Amino acid sequence: xxxxxxxxxxxxxxxxxxxxxxxxxxxxxxxxxxxxxxxxxxxxxxxxxxxxxxxxxxxxxxxxxxxxxxxxxxxxxxxxxxxxxxxxxxxxxxxxxxxxxxxxxxxxxxxxxxxxxxx
Numbered sequence: 001x002x003x004x005x006x007x008x009x010x011x012x013x014x015x016x017x018x019x020x021x022x023x024x025x026x027x028x029x030x031x032x033x034x035x036x037x038x039x040x041x042x043x044x045x046x047x048x049x050x051x052x053x054x055x056x057x058x059x060x061x062x063x064x065x066x067x068x069x070x071x072x073x074x075x076x077x078x079x080x081x082x083x084x085x086x087x088x089x090x091x092x093x094x095x096x097x098x099x100x101x102x103x104x105x106x107x108x109x110x111x112x113x114x115x116x117x118x119x
Contacts, residue, residue, distance in 0.1 A: 010079035045082035
């Protein structure tokens, strides 16, 4: 069964750690995580710390360079991910749609679903 990596993209300037979550957000997200886990789909998921705590490594000209965050030139960053095992891409997209719909309508959150190339 194919595996999919879903990258959740956020605008860090718009969603800071101080951004309040709706009162029932965690309950609705917990219910979806329980459902997707019981369905045998979810392999792993997590949010990521802000880019201010990250380091970007770049390979160029035969050398590795390091850039500590925040990455101000980037408006949209990967703020979380999930690793799932679904029967096909349509199922992975359906779970991702349901995940996005839990978020408040005034937030701008996007997701990129990519099938993992098995080696």
